[in-house]
Amino acid sequence: MPVTSIDTxxxxxxxxxxxxxxASVRRLWDAYLDPRQLERFWxxxxxxxxxxxxxxxxGGLSNYYMTGPEGDRHYGYWRWIAVDEGRSFEVHDGxxxxxxxxxxxxxxGRMVLEFTETALGSRVSAISYFKSLEEMDQLIEMGQVExxxxxMGQMDDVLADLASFAAGNDTEVQLIGDTQARxxxxxxxxxxxxxxxxxxxxxxxxxxxxxxxxxxxxxxxGAVPGAAMHTEWRHVESGESFGFVGVVVEAAPPHxxxxxERMVSPADPEGSASAETLNELTFTPVExxxxxxxxxxxxxxxxxxxxxxTGMADGMEASFKRLENEVFA
Numbered sequence: 001m002p003v004t005s006i007d008t009x010x011x012x013x014x015x016x017x018x019x020x021x022x023a024s025v026r027r028l029w030d031a032y033l034d035p036r037q038l039e040r041f042w043x044x045x046x047x048x049x050x051x052x053x054x055x056x057x058x059g060g061l062s063n064y065y066m067t068g069p070e071g072d073r074h075y076g077y078w079r080w081i082a083v084d085e086g087r088s089f090e091v092h093d094g095x096x097x098x099x100x101x102x103x104x105x106x107x108x109g110r111m112v113l114e115f116t117e118t119a120l121g122s123r124v125s126a127i128s129y130f131k132s133l134e135e136m137d138q139l140i141e142m143g144q145v146e147x148x149x150x151x152m153g154q155m156d157d158v159l160a161d162l163a164s165f166a167a168g169n170d171t172e173v174q175l176i177g178d179t180q181a182r183x184x185x186x187x188x189x190x191x192x193x194x195x196x197x198x199x200x201x202x203x204x205x206x207x208x209x210x211x212x213x214x215x216x217x218x219x220x221x222g223a224v225p226g227a228a229m230h231t232e233w234r235h236v237e238s239g240e241s242f243g244f245v246g247v248v249v250e251a252a253p254p255h256x257x258x259x260x261e262r263m264v265s266p267a268d269p270e271g272s273a274s275a276e277t278l279n280e281l282t283f284t285p286v287e288x289x290x291x292x293x294x295x296x297x298x299x300x301x302x303x304x305x306x307x308x309x310t311g312m313a314d315g316m317e318a319s320f321k322r323l324e325n326e327v328f329a
Contacts, residue, residue, distance in 0.1 A: 002019040002020055002021055002152050002153065002155055002156060003017060003018070003019045003148075003149050003152050003153065004018050004019060004020050005017075005018045006018075006145060006148075006149070008136075008140070008145075010133055010136065013129060013130040013131070013132070013133065013136055014127055014128065014129055014130070015127070015128040015130075015136070015140070015144065015145065016125060016126070016127045016128075017125070017126045017128075017145075017148050017149070017152070018123060018124070018125045018126075019123065019124050019126075019152045019155065020118060020120070020121070020122070020123050021121050021122050021123070021124075021155065021156065021159055022120055022121040022159075023121050023122055023159040023160075024117075024121065024122060025086060025115050025116065025117050025122040026086060026287050027122070027159055027162065027287070028115055028122045028124055028159065029085075029086050029115050030165070030286045030287055031155065031158055031159060032089075032113065032124075033054075033056045033284050033285075033286060033291075034165060034284065034286060034291055035051040035054040035182070035293065036165065036172070036174065036182070036184060037158050037165060038051060038054065039051055039064075040154065040157075040158045041151050041152065041154040041155045041158050042064065042151060043066045043147070043151055044146075044147050044150035044151055045150060045154065046068065046069055047066040047067065047068050047074070047147075048066065048067060049064050049065070049066050050064060050065055050066075050067065050176060050177075051063070051064040052064065052065070052100070052176065052180065052295060053100075053280065053295065054282070054284075054293075055080060055252075055255065055256060055282060056080065056083065056089075056255075056282075056284045057080060057083060057252070057255045057256075058080055058081065058082060058083055059080060059252065060079075060080040060252070060255065060256065061077065061078070061079055061080065062077060062078040062080070062091070063075070063076075063077050063096065063100040064076055064077070073098070074095075075095065075096035075097060075098060075100065075103070076093065076094065076095055076096050077093065077094060077095075077096045077100060077102060078091035078092065078093050078111075079091060079092040079093075081110075085285065086115065087114070087115055087116075088112060088113060088114045088115065089112075089113055090110065090111070090112045090113075091110070091111050092108055092109070092110055092111075093108070093109055093110070093111045094106060094107065094108035094109065095107075095108075107130070107131065107135040107138065107139065108131075109128055109129060109130055109131070109135070109139070110128070110129040111126060111127065111128050111129070112126075112127045112129070113125070113126050113127075114127070124152075126148065128144070165186065165286075166186065166288060167186040167187070167188050167286075167287070167288030167289045168186070168188065168288070169185065169186065170185070170317050171183060171184070171185045171313050171314075171316045171317040171320060172184050172185065172313075173308065173313045175304075176295070178301045179297060179298045179299070179300060179301055179304055180295060180296065180297050180298070180304075181295075181296050181298070181304060181308065182293060182294065182295050182296075183293070183294040183296065183312075183313060183316060184291060184292065184293040184294070185291075185292055185316075185317070185320050186286060186288055186289050186290065186291050186292075187289050187290050187291075187292050187320055187323060187324060188288060188289040188324050189289055189290055189323070189324065189327075189328055190285070190289075190290060191254050191255065191283045191284075191285050191290050192254050193290075193327075193328050194254075194283050194290050194292060195223075195253055195254030195255075195257075195283060196254075197323055197327055197328070198221075198257065198281065199221060199222075199223040199257070201219045201220070201221055203327055204216065204219050204221060204231075205219050206322075206326060206327055207319055207322040207323040207326060207327050208231075208319050208323075209233070209318075209319060209322065210233065210315035210316075210318055210319055211314070211315055211318050212318070213235055213236055213237060214233045214234065214235055214236070215233065215234055215236055216231065216232070216233055217232045217233065217234050217241070218230055218231055218232035218243060219231055222248050223248065223251050223253060223257065224248060224251055225248050225249060225250060225251060226247065226248060227247065227248040228245075228246075228247055229244070229245060229246040229247060229248065229259055229260075229261070230243065230244070230245050231243055231244050232244075232264075241265070241266060242263060242264070242265050243263070243264045243265070244261045244262065244263055244264065244271075245261075245262060245264055245270075245271055246259045246260040246261040246262060246276075246279075247259065247260050249278070254283060255282060255283050255284075256280070256281065256282050256283075257281045258278065258279065258280045258281070259278075259279050259281075260276055260277070260278055260279070261276065261277050261278075261279050262275055262276040262277070263275065274299060275299060275303050276299065277296050277297060277298050277299070277303075277307075278296070278297040279294055279295075279296050280294065280295040280296075280297075281293070281294050282295075292320075
């Protein structure tokens with residue numbers, strides 16, 4: 001078992017859990033910052049976690065829920081306070097309601113995770129700070145200690161599976177719940193470079209083209225809330241065309257950009273509001289580049305199925321390869 005010590009300090013109102021691994025510090029850090037990996041161990045085996053948001057930057061937010069054996073869901077959140085990349089991060093963590101808002105009837109704590117190198121690999125120290133002895137006792141009685149022990153017991157397998165999360169892998173699609181999908185890929189570029197590539201119209205015209213044979217005929221983008229979005233493509237041989245319109249909902253440069261999006265075509269230039277999606281794009285530095293992660297919320301399971309069946313992931317993969325090979329080369 002990777003957990004090597006658990007210490008409760010009623011005087012300092014802290015709970016410290018230490019776990020040791022043979023992986024490198026960077027590998028261990030990435031496991032916590034990449035939601036695809038974090039989901040595989042944040043939560044005991046019988047209560048796996050699903051992250052619907054995971055920012056990893058100061059001022060950011062993470063939302064997740066754990067699903068129990070009977071399908072019951074238990075919601076939580078992190079509010080990111082400090083990040084020292086590769087060394088430590090600090091969050092306020094607490095229980096949440098189904099809509100992601102804090103559950104004020106339950107205690108909110110503070111958690112600091114520290115990552116250090118050891119002779120055999122790496123160590124993570126998770127230090128939980130409580131506001132009172134009553135809250136500390138309450139959470140321990142609810143199973144926090146055993147839950148963390150069971151959760152960290154799953155980490156060796158995740159850390160050993162480096163190939164699944166390495167840079168250069170094809171674009172990955174993960175279905176979340178009934179109406180969401182996470183589309184993720186590690187791109188061999190820095191966070192600032194990716195932000196520029198997604199928000200600079202001249203750069204977008206160079207790489208966001210999907211499969212060969214298409215050209216971008218309209219490119220109007222923004223990076224401030226309220227900015228209008230309008231992109232269109234045309235097949236150079238058939239003349240077939242389509243596009244998207246939307247608006248910027250939220251922006252936290254260079255890490256997070258949230259937009260609405262609905263498809264338009266010559267036959268339907270305004271697009272159908274009933275098919276509008278919410279696209280949450282985050283950029284997280286990881287080994288080998290930057291994890292670009294879209295969380296897409298569809299209006300229904302049927303719309304999600306229809307969009308994914310168009311080969312959207314293949315088109316995004318072709319674009320990402322073009323971005324790596326032709327932009328910032």
